[in-house]
Amino acid sequence: MLAGEMQYQFDDEHINIPTNYSLLLNCIHSGRRIHESNLNSNGEIVIVTFHSDILKKVYQREFPILFQQPQNKVTNQSSEIVNNEFLIKKYIEGLLFYFENPSLVSDEILILKLKEIILLLSQTRNAETIQVILSQLFSPITYTFKQIVEANLFLQIGIEELAQQTNLSVSSFKREFKKLYNDSPANYIKTKRLERAAELLLISDERITDIAFDCGFNDLANFTKSFRDKYDITPTNYRLKLNNK
Template sequence: MVNDYKKYELFGKPMMQRIDLTAPFKFDFPVAEQACFLYVLKGEFQYQVDDEEIGIPTDYALFLNCITSGKQIHNTKLEGNCQIVIVTFYPDILKKIYDRELPSLLQKPKNVISNKSNEKINNDFLIKKYVEGLLFYFENPSLVNEDILILKLKEIVLLLAQSQNADSIQLILSQLFSPTTYSFKQIIEANLFSQLTIEQLAEQNNLSVSSFKREFAKLYNDTPASYIKNKKLEKAAELLLISDERITDIAFDCGFNDLATFTKSFSDKYHSTPTNYRQDRKGK
């Protein structure tokens, strides 16, 4: 649950944000050409990377590349507050404010050894003081202008370049300058078998729910719910025949929350239970 939210925009895009959340919560990042520096003022949040869950406690930070889908921070505790400051890096804005030459942190590393997309930043005194400075501007909005925001963005770039995490951050930031544009269809296809809601998919596309549904209907000639459910069921039918996975596991792999819902939906579409479907067709 979001208790309080403040932001300042630079060239029409959110650059500085302060968010006060009450657990349990989840906060999604849209698929976009941007990177985010998330600093925890109070509480903690978790970030899922493949099979590993990274905890980010008070006075620590997470540097995150949002180019790929599925970026989400969360806290599943039943109580507790989490306050976060976010500074967002956009390649077009960085190019604009560094009109002559990008600083070394934003240039491509000579030796690219991985496609690392996140970095946990340990308690850093200078970065902590920088964030405290940002809080002053959140409390005094009349002092904020374009020049101040540019100055604060350049300041965090300098501090991150001097941190012990500089190499990893350089690798993440350099990925922003490789042209990658994610179309509406690419975002849909990337999330077909997730458990994202229609509202979350709309947010991933930076659209309102009504605009998202209209765009979806134009491209797919179907509603989002109907199309996505059919795709999940088609994938499940395929897995039933080509794998020996348990039916429960297939249901979850295809984005269904429970076996009963999956079985009913599958039976409605194929006029057969998943078990019978597998037995009948494998027996032929």
């Protein structure tokens, strides 16, 4: 977005794309659209489209990591908001120069500009998610809803991010979750994390803080309270009681 603000609409949710931000989007998915937030404003947008056939020709001998399916990443996420950092802003300025002076454009320059934006995207703070999305051009792996949920159970991510991984809005994710698990995401995930923590307290000598972290809790006090609510005993006493037996 060079000026104004756009909205990305999918399912029953809208994501705002403000000035100086970009949306990286897998265009394969239908039922989604981008439109101006304010019809009275003059929005200005630059669109760069990546075609897999062209990319294969450009990167015949040096296929970048950004197009390779990341290991141990179970997600169907197909969009990401990217902050246009300084170098990307300068890239867009250079791109606009060629838009305004098309007679200066050659195939060699186009190839260089394509490689440049790929390199810049690989260096942003969103690089990991960008790799997930761009790799879908060449490795169209689709995971089931349950595969994604089970793979992320013990990671420190919230419902919104989990919904992103399944490529659904939060409300659609909750409806699908309820249908498959007959429980709310928050309750099911917390229960599974506490059950895993109870197992680790029995078989592991790890510190309780580390066990809480490994099971997806980022706050020891919250973990202790949740554990006591479920098992009627603190994690420390649970471990001592079992060890004494």
